[in-house]
Amino acid sequence: MKRSIIVGNWKMYATSIADAHILTTSIRNHVADIKDVEIILAPPTIWLSEIAQILKQSRKTRLAAQNMFYEPDGAYTGEISPLMIKEVADYVILGHSERREYFSETDLEVNEKVVAAIKAGITPIICVGEKTKGSTIGQPLKELQEALAGISKTHHKDILVAYEPIWAIGTGKNADPAYVAKVVTKLREVVSVHTPILYGGSVNSSNIASYADRPEIDGVLVGGASVRAAEFVKICKIWSETKSLQPRAKEVK
DSSP states (O other): OOOOEEEEEOTTOOOSHHHHHHHHHHHHHHHTTOOSOEEEEEOOGGGHHHHHHHTTTOSSEEEEESOOOSSSSSSOTTOOOHHHHHTTOSEEEESOHHHHHHSOOOHHHHHHHHHHHHHHTOEEEEEEOOSSTTOOTHHHHHHHHHHTTTOOGGGGGGOEEEEOOGGGTTTSOOOOHHHHHHHHHHHHTTSOTTSOEEEESSOOTTTHHHHHTOTTOOEEEEOGGGGSHHHHHHHHHHHHHHHHTSOOOOOOO
């Protein structure tokens, strides 16, 4: 059975520990009975340790960091190493378009971070996507290939890919599910059949079922809607319910 995964990227929201505590507790309590969906929260890094304690008894909800440096330690003021993240989180978001745009991250840096994450036993969530609507899918394909440079295919089962067309992020203009399915199919040629590929870009409870209807799409990376507990929980529930109505394909071994 294919994995279904929903990631909530809080970005630089939940700006107080009180807000983070309330949001985490509410999500944890309301997703506990949702079936067949892995739920991952990516809060601001400063709250990771606190939230890890809140989720300690949760079997449903896991943690991701939003970024990391590729060195295990050293004189890198302000950076966070894979070994530090490993203490509190199982996943890390890498190559997000906001990191590329605002902090000038290159494909090479993303690759170094992916390599470091895998070496540390952390699952990287690799973000790829094109800037302009209607452009070719060459950019996300290139970004994924570059991110995985030098990484054996035996490790492809240890990664997640998030296809996030940049023109759809935070704009309210989500990508057409049929188009997303085509892109995911092309990205699938680069990675393993066991690599979950998610969609991200203006995902909400009104459009989530249309993505869950597509067997090619394994989950979603939710941005702004993930910091509204009721909305995020609703997204998780609709995804689970929609996927449960689909016939189950035979597992590929």
